Amino acid sequence: GAVVSQHPSRVICKSGTSVKIECRSLDFQATTMFWYRQFPKQSLMLMATSNEGSKATYEQGVEKDKFLINHASLTLSTLTVTSAHPEDSSFYICSARSGSQTEAFFGQGTRLTVV
Amino acid sequence: GDSVTQMEGPVTLSEEAFLTINCTYTATGYPSLFWYVQYPGEGLQLLLKATKADDKGSNKGFEATYRKETTSFHLEKGSVQVSDSAVYFCALSRNNAGNMLTFGGGTRLMVKP
Numbered sequence: 409g410a411v412v413s414q415h416p417s418r419v420i421c422k423s424g425t426s427v428k429i430e431c432r433s434l435d436f437q438a439t440t441m442f443w444y445r446q447f448p449k450q451s452l453m454l455m456a457t458s459n460e461g462s463k464a465t466y467e468q469g470v471e472k473d474k475f476l477i478n479h480a481s482l483t484l485s486t487l488t489v490t491s492a493h494p495e496d497s498s499f500y501i502c503s504a505r506s507g508s509q510t511e512a513f514f515g516q517g518t519r520l521t522v523v
Numbered sequence: 524g525d526s527v528t529q530m531e532g533p534v535t536l537s538e539e540a541f542l543t544i545n546c547t548y549t550a551t552g553y554p555s556l557f558w559y560v561q562y563p564g565e566g567l568q569l570l571l572k573a574t575k576a577d578d579k580g581s582n583k584g585f586e587a588t589y590r591k592e593t594t595s596f597h598l599e600k601g602s603v604q605v606s607d608s609a610v611y612f613c614a615l616s617r618n619n620a621g622n623m624l625t626f627g628g629g630t631r632l633m634v635k636p
Contacts, residue, residue, distance in 0.1 A: 412566060442623065451527065452612065452626035501567065512624075514559075514567035 410436045412504050414515030421492055421522055429487045429518045431502035437482035438504035442512060443475075446499040455500075458485050492522040525550040529613045529627035536603055536634050544598040544630045546587075546613035554615040556580075556589050556596040557624065561610045570598075570611070603634045 411434040421427050431441055440459050444452040456472075458464040458479035466472045474496075476488040485504070489496050501517040529546040536542060548556065555574040559567040571580030573589035573596065580587050587598045596613060613627040 414566070417564075444624075444626070446626075446629075451628045452614075452624075454623055454625070457623065503567075511569060516564065516566045517561075 410434075410504075410506075410513045412438075412502065412513045412515040414502055414518055416518060417516055418519045419521070421520070423493055423522055424491055426488055426490045427492055427520060429489075429500055429502075429520075431485045431487070431504065431515050433483045433504045433506075433513075436504075436506045438485070438506060439482065440505050440512075441479055441485040442503045442505075443477060443485075443487050444501045444503070446501070452501065455487075489520065492520070494522045496520065497522045525554065525615060525625045527613050527615055527625055527627035529611075529630055531628065532610075532631040534630060534632050536632070538605055538634055538636050539602045540634075542598070542600040542603045542607075542632065544611055544613075544632070546596045546598065546627055548594050548596065548613075548615050550594075550615055550625075552617075553591075554617055556587070557614045557616065558585070558587055558596070558598050559612040559614060559626075561612065561629075563609070567612065603632070605634045605636050608632055608634045 413432045415430045443455045446452045455470045456464045456466045464477035479485040503512040503514045505512040526549045557572045558570040560570045571582040573580040576591035578589045585600045610629045612629045614624040
């Protein structure tokens with residue numbers, strides 16, 4: 409299958425700082441990317457959907473000013489957690505697809521810890 | 524809204540044991556159902572899927588049948604191997620391709636030699 413690379417795999421940051429997570433499709437053009445979040449012992453929850461060149465669509469309850477998503481190219485989407493707080497500590501994972509009816513492939517995920 | 528519930532882990536089995544990981548869902552209409560597997564340090568990989576009632580998805584010796592009457596999609600394997608140790612996620616989607624997924628909490632499987 410296609411490869412999606414997510415970076416970094418782990419990051420620790422101080423409260424109040426911002427953290428950027430990258431999601432890259434290595435061998436295909438990703439017209440759409442999805443960002444998920446998983447709290448400990450809970451399900452992966454869809455945060456937002458981003459289409460290349462347009463604004464992301466956020467799920468209900470997700471603060472778009474807190475979680476900035478950029479999908480400026482067909483191979484890269486970034487999620488920036490702004491002014492991070494300990495409650496933002498979580499596992500973030502992206503997926504990417506090349507068409508509306510094609511399988512979405514997942515990155516390895518990023519474990520964010522805010523101290 | 525849609526939701527997926529799967530058994531909590533970890534599930535610890537000996538090699539060649541029979542595996543069942545239960546998954547039930549709540550959704551209106553006819554969603555597509557999926558099992559994903561995440562090996563240590565890797566991203567989620569699609570293991571199998573079923574897009575309509577009574578369909579059976581299968582891959583790598585794993586099977587799951589879409590049961591609308593019980594709203595279930597239990598994962599089974601007749602003889603597990605150490606290499607099957609991973610976290611397994613049950614999920615549903617309104618899209619046959621598995622986009623915009625609703626996931627269960629994941630079940631960690633540990634297989635001992």
